[in-house]
Amino acid sequence: MPVRKPSTERQRRLGAELRRMREHIGMSINEAATLHRTTVSNTESARSGVSSDRVRVWATNYRCPDAQYIDGLVAMARERGPNWWDEYRGSLPAGLLDIAEMEHHASMLRSAQIMHMPGMLQQPDYMRGIFAEAVPTMDPADLERHIEFRVRRSALLDRPDPPACEFLVHESALRMRFGDRNVLRRQLEYLLAQIERPNVTLRVVPFDAGGFANAGSSTLYACGPVPALDTVQIDVPTGVTFLHAETYLVNYRAVLDRMRERAIEPEASIGFIRRVAKGI
Template identity: 60%
Template sequence: MAVRKPPTERQRRLGAELRKMREHVGLSLTEAAALHGTDRTTVSNIEAGRFGVSADRVRVWAANYSCPDTAYIDALSQIARERRTATANWWDAYRDKLAVTALDLAEMEHHALALRGAQITHLPGLLQHEDYARAVFQEAVPPLTPEALESRIAFRMRRREVLDGHGAPECTFLIHEAALRMRFGEKRMIKSQLDHLLKQPDRENVTIRVMPFAAGGFPSAGSSTLYVSGPVRQLDTVQLDIPTGSAFLSAETHLANYRSVLDRMEERCLGPDSSRDFIHDVMQDL
């Protein structure tokens, strides 16, 4: 028998949303199981993401819970359909080479309608060129083996493809001046990276805004944040960089708080044209 692949963060999210529906109408696992004509263990395993669930069952359960939001139900049904009809994605080739959270992030980016990120001390991964990414990964603790280093670089370069093509998400990158001035690698390489950065807004779906030191303090100054917009707001996700990889947040309070954090940070950023000029000036200072 083939080994079952562990659920992805999107699949776990599907189960979590079904749990929220159940809890919203005040049903216990036992009561929900009776309503659905199944057993308590099955409901528990589906809500935990351990068992798959068909799109038809998602719709039946949503109807049993009297959920009126058709767009929300359609989006959940699509996630269920993906798991049942899944084919290999490019990130699956890295399943035994990188942390699962890295693969989950690539999958979320692939399905996102919009991305809005805030970077404080290094440039956004999706906007890095290969030499800069190498310099960043060479600072990893513990040090990466040559094979692991090359895998991470190749994975990051492949992730950049999400910025192009049909259905590419609308992307807004808020970059602090500290990230522009932090020197990962030697001067010539940094200039090349900044020049690469200046070219990114040539894409219609990419906006870069810089927050200069002169703007003062701002919320969440100590961490980098990525807000991934799903097909409906209830399915948005916040991704945070942590020393061991990534953390994903999806509670309504977390989503609201991080939308506010990013709104307040964006208010203090320079506009897109002024940001381009600022990056150019940083290049001239090197």
């Protein structure tokens, strides 16, 4: 297969899963290379691609019994693109493109937001207020490119088969102003309109709910075709980080479940948002 440059997070994930499958039966990389008659290390490190047929052969050689898991890996190998986010390659950080790709393929999305409205439910003026605070400061063209990209990510909700989305939003995000009062008011009105979608659920975590796990950061959890192929994305000061080790998946599922326990029900959340908007 031809060498792919640069590799995407999804390609790296496929390589990591193939390595995990091999290591699960205790097969060395040299043994696998002899068995498959190819350079396994290049595939596992995403330096080169692998065909969907070869993924099935490798899974058979690794004696993997999970048919749904294998089907998920085969789908990852089959997806070649190009896709809409590839238009931004080289002009936006690669991590942002990886988020768009992760969202595109997710069967369900769960998001926990502490200080910002969920990116997929943001209005352009509100986005502009957020990006205006970026360090280092963005030049106008770069800022508008980020806004355009985020708007296109939100088009996921308009697909004929959009993923189910659960947004957990802390009260601080509803009250934090990016832009003036009018921008925040319009953003809250837009939020109320977006959560009328049948595939979107939003729950507010009010101040009086108290503290909760992972209160200091935002989380996006993308469900794959099987739980073993789920992915966690978190934002850190240095950029975007993706986590998919089993321990991380278990822990972040628990974090989101705990936050949901502190949140009020969806119908009550709608009334809560309306009260906040009226008070601005």
